[in-house]
Amino acid sequence: MFRPLSIFVGARYTRAKRRNHFISFISMTSMIGLGLGVLAMIVVLSVMNGFQKEMSSRILGMVPHATILGAKPLDDWQPVAAAAMKNPEVLAAVPFTDMDGMLSYKGYMQPIQVSGVDPAQEGKVSIVADHIVQGSMQDLKPGEFGVVIGDITARRFRLSVGDKLTLIVPELSGEPGGITPRMQRLNVVGVFKVGAELDGSMALIHMADAAQIQHWQPNQVQSVRLKLKDLYMAPQVSKAIAGTLGDGYKADDWTHTQGSLFSAMKMEKTMIGLLLLMIVAVAAFNIIATLIMVVNDKGADIAILRTLGATPRQIMGIFMVQGTVIGVVGTLIGGVLGIIAALNVSAMVGWIERVTGQHIFTSDVYFISNLPSDLQAGDVVMICSAGLILSFLATIYPAWRAAQIEPAYALRYE
Structure with missing residues (x-):
């Protein structure tokens, strides 16, 4: 079966057990960090959607x-x-x-x-x-x-x-x-x-x-x-x-009467979304550090592939595939866990209140007595797309550096 060299080698690098366990650890933390960032964004934006929907139904149901x-x-x-x-x-x-x-x-x-x-x-x-x-x-x-x-x-x-x-x-x-x-x-x-x-x-x-x-x-x-x-x-x-x-x-x-309130809520959701996106960006750009260390570790392998006829574009594709796989897996894990958490956040808060005996939201202090959540498919698609795009962009520089390695220089001390 035909399989492009970049995808074949990049996938094997992702699955292979590395000699340098520190690099494996950094790869895992990058994946986990990206997943946590995506999870947090989905849950927080779903809760904010729930608040907005709850306030809309109550206030705009009266005025x-x-x-x-x-x-x-x-x-x-x-x-x-x-x-x-x-x-x-x-x-x-x-x-x-x-x-x-x-x-x-x-x-x-x-x-x-x-x-x-x-x-x-x-x-x-x-x-x-x-x-x-x-x-x-x-x-x-x-x-x-x-x-x-x-x-x-x-x-x-x-x-x-x-x-x-x-x-x-x-x-x-x-x-x-x-x-x-x-x-x-x-x-x-x-x-x-x-x-x-x-x-x-x-x-x-x-x-x-x-x-x-x-x-x-x-x-x-x-x-x-x-x-x-x-x-x-x-x-x-x-x-x-x-x-x-x-x-x-x-x-x-x-x-005219309530527009400023809902405009403020919309702006608040936008600003919090941008702040949480920074968490995803930090996790995605950890992939840069991971791939740079992988490139240094695989210098001899890169030189051999170049000697056998691999082009700089193919070398670049290998490491872009490897970084993208890390981003895809992290984003998918975060997306699935985020959807599950957003659908059950009200039940989880209720369970915490029963276990601790403390009411997080009391009707005497807040206008609501539970934590509403409204999961929207558009938010999930936007968040997962942002995670994938950022993780892909993070692979470009390390892959470019790998493509610039000269075979003679890399094999000098091998």
Whole structure:
């Protein structure tokens, strides 16, 4: 069977037991280091993907994906919702009113974002109904000024269902200051906990109560809230819908309110990926030291091959094959172990917590109580490709040095 000389000899060099055990040890450590670097990158990026997915599902499950607003309060929101539903990217459209204010309770105050919603339809666009820990969303009834607050707000003010607090919202007036505070007494009818910052910055009331606070008609709302198939299409889809409705309508989406958070998370993943790539690079370039020592050890063999007619290109190919085999084996081992670890990292953390009796992630301190992991094929391919490319590049210089050895010089003292 035909087999190129470079591949045949390079593969034999890789399998052969070397006289110099130190070189064998360095080869093994290079392989192990490359595998550990690939494993670490796969696990860490999978965990960061898991965090991003978890935060996306919680935060973007609460805030609007997109909203369609009018120049003034909408008297009839159904036609706007019907026009939005004609877009194939829209899953649901419900009435929505948003306003900023302050919550006051026994002398303590905190800023709050109040959402006026229809309890019967909110489940179509929000996950809040699935995360109610006290009370019920259905207790939001028009005219009763009930409020559903987050768990952080409830713990901060020590509130529970049935307690009353005050909402303070700014109101335009003809007074010299231009703005006067308007106060409204609210009754706590529910507490939600989604495990994110929104537990301390968001509250929900009935849309009719929000209209009354704003001095609107009971059926008027600020906007129509949309739920989309693809979150990242929100700017394009919302602008397209607003454009079909004509002048007087504008679009808003989650990238304006939460975009900086997810941009920061994406940049953090990129930077950590680059730092971990340096570990892979160090392990890959250990192959340089390994191959240089192999070239020095095999000087006589190289000279004999050159004497028998091997070209410098073939000599160079021998050592590139040998270094590449080390890189391929290390990358494959790291990739397989990384995939297994990424798929089971949550279970491993749970086992460590049970054995040690210590909770690594507690819900009192962190927004999550476990270590999420989201293994993505694109990350695995990118990491393994980077390991293979770096290990291949590391073989070029030692192989070139081997090709420059002169047979007469190498055999002088043999």
